[in-house]
Amino acid sequence: MAVTMKEVARRARVSTATVSRVFNDSNLVGEETRERVWTVAKELRYVPNPVGRSLSTRRTDAIGLLLPDLYGEFFSEVIRGADQTVQQHRYHLLISSSHNERSEIEAALQMMHGRVDGLVIMTPHIDAQTLHANLPKSLPVVLLNCPVAGNAFDSMSIDNYSGAYGMVRHLLAHGHRRIAIIKGIERNYDAIERLRGYRAAITEAGIQAEDLIEVSGDFSEASGYKAVETILGLSPRPSAIFASNDSMAIGALSALKIAKVQVPGEIALVGFDNIPVGNYVKPTLTTVNVDISNLGVQAVTRLLHAVREKNSHTKHQVILPTTLIIRESCGCPVEERSQYSAKGGDATASNN
Amino acid sequence: MAVTMKEVARRARVSTATVSRVFNDSNLVGEETRERVWTVAKELRYVPNPVGRSLSTRRTDAIGLLLPDLYGEFFSEVIRGADQTVQQHRYHLLISSSHNERSEIEAALQMMHGRVDGLVIMTPHIDAQTLHANLPKSLPVVLLNCPVAGNAFDSMSIDNYSGAYGMVRHLLAHGHRRIAIIKGIERNYDAIERLRGYRAAITEAGIQAEDLIEVSGDFSEASGYKAVETILGLSPRPSAIFASNDSMAIGALSALKIAKVQVPGEIALVGFDNIPVGNYVKPTLTTVNVDISNLGVQAVTRLLHAVREKNSHTKHQVILPTTLIIRESCGCPVEERSQYSAKGGDATASNN
DNA sequence: CTGAAAGCGCTTACAG
DNA sequence: CTGAAAGCGCTTACAG
Numbered sequence: 001m002a003v004t005m006k007e008v009a010r011r012a013r014v015s016t017a018t019v020s021r022v023f024n025d026s027n028l029v030g031e032e033t034r035e036r037v038w039t040v041a042k043e044l045r046y047v048p049n050p051v052g053r054s055l056s057t058r059r060t061d062a063i064g065l066l067l068p069d070l071y072g073e074f075f076s077e078v079i080r081g082a083d084q085t086v087q088q089h090r091y092h093l094l095i096s097s098s099h100n101e102r103s104e105i106e107a108a109l110q111m112m113h114g115r116v117d118g119l120v121i122m123t124p125h126i127d128a129q130t131l132h133a134n135l136p137k138s139l140p141v142v143l144l145n146c147p148v149a150g151n152a153f154d155s156m157s158i159d160n161y162s163g164a165y166g167m168v169r170h171l172l173a174h175g176h177r178r179i180a181i182i183k184g185i186e187r188n189y190d191a192i193e194r195l196r197g198y199r200a201a202i203t204e205a206g207i208q209a210e211d212l213i214e215v216s217g218d219f220s221e222a223s224g225y226k227a228v229e230t231i232l233g234l235s236p237r238p239s240a241i242f243a244s245n246d247s248m249a250i251g252a253l254s255a256l257k258i259a260k261v262q263v264p265g266e267i268a269l270v271g272f273d274n275i276p277v278g279n280y281v282k283p284t285l286t287t288v289n290v291d292i293s294n295l296g297v298q299a300v301t302r303l304l305h306a307v308r309e310k311n312s313h314t315k316h317q318v319i320l321p322t323t324l325i326i327r328e329s330c331g332c333p334v335e336e337r338s339q340y341s342a343k344g345g346d347a348t349a350s351n352n
Numbered sequence: 353m354a355v356t357m358k359e360v361a362r363r364a365r366v367s368t369a370t371v372s373r374v375f376n377d378s379n380l381v382g383e384e385t386r387e388r389v390w391t392v393a394k395e396l397r398y399v400p401n402p403v404g405r406s407l408s409t410r411r412t413d414a415i416g417l418l419l420p421d422l423y424g425e426f427f428s429e430v431i432r433g434a435d436q437t438v439q440q441h442r443y444h445l446l447i448s449s450s451h452n453e454r455s456e457i458e459a460a461l462q463m464m465h466g467r468v469d470g471l472v473i474m475t476p477h478i479d480a481q482t483l484h485a486n487l488p489k490s491l492p493v494v495l496l497n498c499p500v501a502g503n504a505f506d507s508m509s510i511d512n513y514s515g516a517y518g519m520v521r522h523l524l525a526h527g528h529r530r531i532a533i534i535k536g537i538e539r540n541y542d543a544i545e546r547l548r549g550y551r552a553a554i555t556e557a558g559i560q561a562e563d564l565i566e567v568s569g570d571f572s573e574a575s576g577y578k579a580v581e582t583i584l585g586l587s588p589r590p591s592a593i594f595a596s597n598d599s600m601a602i603g604a605l606s607a608l609k610i611a612k613v614q615v616p617g618e619i620a621l622v623g624f625d626n627i628p629v630g631n632y633v634k635p636t637l638t639t640v641n642v643d644i645s646n647l648g649v650q651a652v653t654r655l656l657h658a659v660r661e662k663n664s665h666t667k668h669q670v671i672l673p674t675t676l677i678i679r680e681s682c683g684c685p686v687e688e689r690s691q692y693s694a695k696g697g698d699a700t701a702s703n704n
Numbered sequence: 705c706t707g708a709a710a711g712c713g714c715t716t717a718c719a720g
Numbered sequence: 721c722t723g724a725a726a727g728c729g730c731t732t733a734c735a736g
Contacts, residue, residue: 002488004713015723020715030721049466051406052713055728060403070435076428083422083449092467095445097435114401115444136354250632280602280632356729367707372731382705404729407712
């Protein structure tokens with residue numbers, strides 16, 4: 001059907017080896033021969049078959065991206081960063097999502113097997129065990145925001161801890177002493193780290209540990225709404241709320257509006273993630289920014305390094321810094337309403 | 353390195369042909385043999401190499417998705433629908449984006465060549481010519497929201513015309529007579545169709561064609577903002593604004609707020625797309641909903657039909673209906689604030 | 705029910 | 721600088 005190398009070779013009166021060399025920019029081809037092959041190839045509209053190529057080179061020139069989900073801007077931004085980087089390196093991107101259960105992840109790992117030269121894996125529910133059991137030992141992997149400890153894998157994650165820490169410090173700096181946190185999903189890694197940052201900032205400020213005000217939430221808008229009912233019932237009432245993500249902050253904002261509690265006048269409110277909607281609510285939402293597409297860029301860059309420089313590559317656990325976005329909802333003076341970096345000092349440098 | 357079929361065959365004391373048959377659920381294998389092969393395969397953790405497989409079957413079990421962009425919810429929703437469908441059929445999804453220029457599209461088409469069994473192409477800037485020139489005649493293709501005329505390709509698009517028509521009819525039904533449109537990018541297909549719907553509804557209502565109030569825009573928030581300046585300068589002032597997309601509607605809303613013009617009290621405002629932010633602005637935005645992930649589902653379903661039933665497959669141009677989402681910004685009575693279908697009668701049924 | 709063999713479209717030492 | 725040949729890991733008529 002499609003024209004093959006053999007046909008090009010025949011018409012250009014050379015061997016397939018020579019055609020192959022021409023298409024691989026080998027320098028062991030005579031100028032004249034090269035031209036002749038090019039011409040014929042162009043005429044026939046020959047495009048090398050990547051499958052044949054892959055079989056002999058044992059490369060696929062593709063990498064896989066495993067995602068738990070595909071809802072919302074977070075994942076599309078990761079994909080955007082990944083796609084961009086992959087294209088720069090003339091690689092391809094294979095995407096597979098909806099892997100929230102262990103069995104699905106295992107199936108997905110199997111399916112990627114042999115189709116990609118490396119894998120970026122983002123999934124909250126995975127352990128090193130499962131990974132090792134389902135991946136060829138030699139397949140390079142970068143873990144994205146996965147709670148896998150140790151240094152057996154390259155990993156890349158967001159500095160949830162410092163982001164939360166920096167945000168709470170910001171509230172403290174503006175005089176808040178009773179700061180409530182609306183927590184995320186209990187066993188979620190991001191949620192745990194953000195909570196840890198909150199606790200550290202509070203206790204470091206000399207506030208008693210028993211004064212930590214922790215309200216449950218599950219990252220949903222509804223849970224933020226509900227949490228406010230609890231918070232408004234406390235006495236003395238907290239003067240600030242740190243929601244573990246923006247969705248909950250927005251839910252909280254609705255509840256506060258309905259309860260006729262002024263934000264930030266009577267209570268300050270801040271979130272985490274910097275989702276676009278934060279710019280549209282009134283007051284605009286102070287939050288922690290995460291450069292998500294960069295997360296994708298870095299992960300793929302790191303992975304391709306592992307793929308191409310297998311020998312010199314050494315594994316690292318990288319933590320990407322976050323940024324505070326000061327808008328209206330925290331009530332801090334206008335002149336401070338600019339971006340500045342959250343304390344992100346413990347980010348490990350990547351060395352590729 | 354990785355264990356191959358040969359190794360499995362050797363250990364199970366059968367030929368590779370038999371191993372192959374076992375893995376392809378062929379029924380010409382004895383039960384006993386089958387078991388033995390399974391056991392050995394399991395032991396060795398054998399996974400068939402898809403590249404070898406592809407080379408002999410001439411299938412890749414993958415389809416490609418070509419996107420112009422990767423910004424925002426629209427594309428992530430398309431991807432979500434596509435990924436979901438692809439997985440159901442045990443196919444793989446190859447993604448490639450940022451194809452806005454002709455040369456990039458051509459390069460992308462070349463790169464997909466041989467890697468996929470079919471292609472879903474979404475790009476505003478493409479003509480049938482370029483497509484034919486860069487695609488193997490035999491490769492199934494589904495065009496997504498592409499302005500390619502004729503029936504040479506399967507295509508799938510949103511019913512922009514009827515959506516706009518229905519929305520403007522809604523405004524007319526509520527007594528509006530001077531309805532301005534903020535247009536989208538001039539040569540953009542969606543924009544053209546929405547404009548066409550607006551014009552049809554207006555003129556059908558017996559309003560003079562010279563009373564069409566068309567203001568330029570480019571789909572950006574900023575252009576919506578600017579358009580309002582023009583609109584407020586008109587006399588008599590329009591009583592309603594139909595923005596060709598939600599982003600512009602939101603820009604317009606900001607401008608109206610600043611100009612202290614009540615929405616919907618003094619002027620009604622509606623958009624198109626139903627982006628999530630529309631729920632958060634005040635007043636909430638009346639708009640036209642497009643089930644985007646379904647667009648991805650339908651396109652892939654159609655494509656896989658073309659891939660697998662090459663013979664029985666006939667090409668169709670499908671138009672997916674839209675829905676009106678009535679919220680606060682159009683000012684219509686509360687009891688009507690529910691979803692109902694926009695006139696979507698001219699959607700062609702897909703027959704796979 | 706099973707195997708030997710050819711073939712899918714490339715690449716790459718090896719020899720010249 | 722060029723070609724003949726082996727090999728990458730599968731599948732599938734063909735023969736038995």
